[in-house]
Amino acid sequence: MTGLFDDLRDLYQEVILDHGRKPRNFRRLDDADRTARGDNPMCGDRMELFLKMAPDGTIADAAFQGRGCAISMASASLMTDTVKGKTPAQAHAMSDGFRTLAMTGTCPECGGDIAEEMERLAPLSGVHDFPSRVKCATLAWHTLNAALDGQAKEASSE
Amino acid sequence: MDGHMAPVLDLAAIRADFPILSETVRGKRFTFLDSGASAQKPRQVIGAMVRMMEKAYANVHRGAYHMSEQATEAYEAARRAVQRFLNAGDEREIVFTGSSTNAINLVAHSYGRGVMKPGQAVVISEMEHHANLVPWQMLRDAHGIELRVCRITDAGELDMDDLAAKLADGKVGLVAVTHMSNVLGTVTPAERIARMAHEAGAKVLFDGSQAAVHRRVDVQALDADFYVFTGHKLYGPTGIGVLYAKAALLEAMPPFLGGGDMIAEVSFERSIWAPIPAKFEAGTPPIIEAIGLHAAIDYVEAIGMPAIEAHERALVDRAMARLPHIEGVTLLGRAQDRGGVFAFALDTAHAHDVATLLDRAGIAVRSGRHCAEPLHARFNVESTCRASFGLYTTPEEVDLLADALGQAREFFR
Numbered sequence: 001m002t003g004l005f006d007d008l009r010d011l012y013q014e015v016i017l018d019h020g021r022k023p024r025n026f027r028r029l030d031d032a033d034r035t036a037r038g039d040n041p042m043c044g045d046r047m048e049l050f051l052k053m054a055p056d057g058t059i060a061d062a063a064f065q066g067r068g069c070a071i072s073m074a075s076a077s078l079m080t081d082t083v084k085g086k087t088p089a090q091a092h093a094m095s096d097g098f099r100t101l102a103m104t105g106t107c108p109e110c111g112g113d114i115a116e117e118m119e120r121l122a123p124l125s126g127v128h129d130f131p132s133r134v135k136c137a138t139l140a141w142h143t144l145n146a147a148l149d150g151q152a153k154e155a156s157s158e
Numbered sequence: 159m160d161g162h163m164a165p166v167l168d169l170a171a172i173r174a175d176f177p178i179l180s181e182t183v184r185g186k187r188f189t190f191l192d193s194g195a196s197a198q199k200p201r202q203v204i205g206a207m208v209r210m211m212e213k214a215y216a217n218v219h220r221g222a223y224h225m226s227e228q229a230t231e232a233y234e235a236a237r238r239a240v241q242r243f244l245n246a247g248d249e250r251e252i253v254f255t256g257s258s259t260n261a262i263n264l265v266a267h268s269y270g271r272g273v274m275k276p277g278q279a280v281v282i283s284e285m286e287h288h289a290n291l292v293p294w295q296m297l298r299d300a301h302g303i304e305l306r307v308c309r310i311t312d313a314g315e316l317d318m319d320d321l322a323a324k325l326a327d328g329k330v331g332l333v334a335v336t337h338m339s340n341v342l343g344t345v346t347p348a349e350r351i352a353r354m355a356h357e358a359g360a361k362v363l364f365d366g367s368q369a370a371v372h373r374r375v376d377v378q379a380l381d382a383d384f385y386v387f388t389g390h391k392l393y394g395p396t397g398i399g400v401l402y403a404k405a406a407l408l409e410a411m412p413p414f415l416g417g418g419d420m421i422a423e424v425s426f427e428r429s430i431w432a433p434i435p436a437k438f439e440a441g442t443p444p445i446i447e448a449i450g451l452h453a454a455i456d457y458v459e460a461i462g463m464p465a466i467e468a469h470e471r472a473l474v475d476r477a478m479a480r481l482p483h484i485e486g487v488t489l490l491g492r493a494q495d496r497g498g499v500f501a502f503a504l505d506t507a508h509a510h511d512v513a514t515l516l517d518r519a520g521i522a523v524r525s526g527r528h529c530a531e532p533l534h535a536r537f538n539v540e541s542t543c544r545a546s547f548g549l550y551t552t553p554e555e556v557d558l559l560a561d562a563l564g565q566a567r568e569f570f571r
């Protein structure tokens with residue numbers, strides 16, 4: 001419909017627009033075991049991440065609050081959706097994989113027990129064509145790392 | 159061009175002077191609406207710098223040989239060009255620095271720590287660029303200076319009643335405010351601010367980084383004590399800025415940086431400072447950049463600052479006739495006296511998403527907080543897009559922006 005911007009549908013796929021408009025898991029977890037803040041000072045993207053850990057050490061629940069562009073909101077929404085039920089090691093592997101995906105557009109090492117989740121994240125791979133936007137997509141994952149590692153300091157994808 | 163827009167400038171000829179404007183971006187014409195961040199350079203500036211390097215370059219103030227004498231003469235001619243550009247009374251009142259940021263830090267250091275006394279106050283405003291905020295915070299923390307922040311109104315104008323209140327106790331040593339906001343486009347009533355500051359016993363510094371590009375500045379008419387601007391926004395090169403300061407102030411201030419060129423006499427025991435302005439130009443100065451700045455000043459003066467101002471006024475009128483009426487677009491600030499800088503937000507999309515879309519249409523705007531984070535907090539917005547005009551901006555480009563914004567809003571609905 002909007003001819004001028006048609007070729008941007010690769011970046012702003014329907015999934016992303018949808019998650020950007022209506023982010024999932026967008027709430028505070030009052031009984032969170034781990035929290036972290038993420039900030040992109042340049043863009044004004046800001047988020048707070050909450051994780052609830054299960055007794056077996058997996059991530060029982062993940063939620064976030066914050067403000068940002070469609071890419072960063074969609075990325076946080078998809079991240080919180082896909083890490084539920086994962087061990088911290090798996091979540092770290094997804095985080096590494098996601099960074100490769102966002103920077104190169106593909107992730108050859110994203111197979112194995114995280115293959116299905118990485119498939120769900122694939123719509124965000126379009127950012128690799130937009131160097132100034134890669135950090136919008138990776139902010140949520142940096143924040144996840146900070147929460148899992150229990151770093152007190154603020155995560156930043158600068 | 160439309161009938162209601164008198165063609166004050168020969169835009170085709172001007173645009174032909176800027177090689178980069180004929181570049182394409184992703185197959186589209188390059189529509190550059192980010193001159194407020196840094197302006198493009200005309201051939202005249204590029205050529206002057208290349209010519210100097212090819213035919214007349216050597217270090218300045220140092221060699222008793224032909225090339226150095228010639229370079230020194232060119233460097234000092236650039237100083238006189240800046241003196242005329244600002245209508246300063248004396249060429250010794252022009253100090254070359256690396257940028258506006260450097261110039262403000264020089265004042266914060268040499269005037270702030272060297273002349274002001276702990277317990278005195280500096281007044282800034284809510285619409286300052288970080289360059290005119292952070293140096294004063296550093297002065298506050300290092301030297302016991304109080305930092306007062308003058309409010310702005312919802313229209314984005316300086317709240318003059320609040321300024322009077324901030325000055326009332328007579329403790330203010332310096333008022334340091336922008337002459338034109340890099341976000342709101344607001345032009346501040348500099349003459350009146352200077353008068354109020356002086357009546358309260360304070361000196362005044364204007365951050366002219368934006369203003370000096372858009373209208374004629376007369377530091378004597380303003381009665382400015384300090385005035386700073388930066389070369390790269392005035393169609394000149396990066397790496398050069400200007401500090402104008404009244405000679406008596408420069409004489410009273412200790413140097414900022416120590417090194418070569420700023421001393422009259424050095425022994426291991428002590429140094430005697432060089433006379434102004436050399437006292438404030440330690441080390442090898444930005445020589446090639448000064449030659450570029452001179453060419454940039456010649457360039458805008460050949461067109462004429464009044465003509466540039468009239469051209470930009472017409473662009474502002476056109477933008478104001480369109481942007482506020484696009485559904486979902488909110489403009490930050492509605493100052494009466496304003497230049498060609500507009501910050502706006504779109505209801506359906508974040509500033510970064512908007513900028514990415516506009517880029518697809520070949521339109522370059524800035525997105526984020528434009529080095530003015532507290533100002534965005536003041537207006538309760540996370541980030542905005544900013545379009546800013548230069549002397550080469552065409553009315554068609556303003557229309558292109560307005561059309562694209564309407565379509566961008568649809569895209570994200």
Ligand SMILES: Cc1ncc(COP(=O)(O)O)c(C=O)c1O
Binds near residue numbers: 287339
């Ligand atoms: C109002 C204002 N002040 C100061 C600056 C700093 O200029 P520079 O980065 O050249 O030092 C800018 C531009 O970035 C500006 O717009």
